[in-house]
Amino acid sequence: MTVIRGSVAQLSFVDFSRFLKEGKLALEVGSLVIRCRSIMPSVAKSIYTLYKHHPFQISPDFADFYVEVKAPANLRRWYRPQAEFLVDGERPFEPLPKDQAPALFEWGINWMVAASCHFWFTIHAASLERNGQVLILPAPPGSGKSTLCAALAFNGWRLFSDELTLLDIENIEAQACARPINLKNESIDIIRRFVTDAEWSPEVFDTLKGRVTHLAPPIDSVMKMRERAFPRWVVFPKYVADAEPSLTLRSKPQSCIDLAENALNYSILGETGFNLVTRLIDHCDCYDFIYSRLEDALLTFEQLAESEQLTRNGF
C-alpha cells in the first residue's frame, strides 16, 4: 500500500482533523514515528499549529508508538469532563481536566520517550546546536531553562529539544526532535514579547504547573531535525532577578554527578550510563550561567559559540 507523506501544513485542517480522528495520522518527530488519534477539536488544533512543519505519514505500516488523547468513558463526560492520554493502549497516568488535553498530548509524549526509549541516554535538559556543536542546558524547574531555550532557538541556535536531550548510547551524538517548547507563567509573556512571529498553542490555566502553553519550533529546526551533532557545552543556567550575566567554569566531576541526577534513565542503563556521562563530560566544557536578561544571555552564548569557532579555525 502506498503511504501518503508530506508536511502537516500541506494538509487542510479539515483533512488533518479527519486523519487524526480516524487514527491514521503519524507524525515524524526526530527519528520517531508517532501514530496519533484524537477526536478532540482542541487537540487537533494544537497539533496542527505546533507540528505544522513536521513530516507526516498516513496509515504507515509501522509506527514506534500509538498515542491517543480522548475523554475517559466515565461519568465525568457530563460533569467536569476530562481527557486521558493513552500510549499503545495503556493509560500511564490519571486523566486531567479536558481543557488541558492539548498540553496532555505533549506531556504524554515526554513521558513516553523518557519511559521507553532507552536506546538513548535521556537527560532532562534543553539542547540546541550552533556551528555543528550542541549546547546542553540541564536545570531543575524554575531555573529559566525553557525560557532561555526559546530565546536561543529563535536567535541563531537550532532547537534540538527544550525538555529531553537525547544522546546515542554508542557515540553520545545528540538527536534532535524539534518538538514544541513548553512555557509557563511569566515565561510566556517574556517570550511573547521576545519572539513576535512565532505560533502558539492556546494557553491553559490552573494546571499543576500554573498557566502553560507551547510554542511551535522554528521551521529551520524542524527541517534539519534529522541532522545530529556532538555535544560541546554543558551549561547549568539559573535565572536570578537583576543579576548581571556570569558564565563560570564548573567542576567536571560535580557536573558529572549533576548530569547523572538529571538523566532520566541513568539507573536503568547502569554502568553504560556512567561510561556515557563521563565521556560526555570529557567532550564538553562545563559552566554555571547566571542571568536576568535574555539579551545578555544571547550575547554570552553567541560569544561562546564564536570563540569555539575561532579555536576550530586555528586562531
Next chain:
Amino acid sequence: MIHSAEGLRSSFFAHRSWLDGSVVFDRRSGYTHYLDAETMAVFLCILNLPECEANINRETLDLLARRIPDMAEVDIEQSLQQLTRLNIFTN
C-alpha cells in the same frame, strides 16, 4: 572508627578522574559517587593493598601514610570516613 574493606575488589568499581576530582561507579549498588582528589587517592591505594580483605587497622593506616606521603594522617582518616559514609566501606 574501624573501617572494613573486607572483600573489596577493584572489579566492583569503575571510575574516572579529572584534575578537580573523581567519580566512582559502584557496580554492587549502581550508585555513582563524587570523590575529591584526596579521597580518591586513599580509595585507589586501598584497592591496591594486598591486605584489602581485612579491617583497616593501625597497621593499614601507617601503610597508607607511607604510600601517600603528601597526605596527613588526619586527612587519610577523614577520607576513610567519607568512603564509609558512602557505603563503599562498611564500619
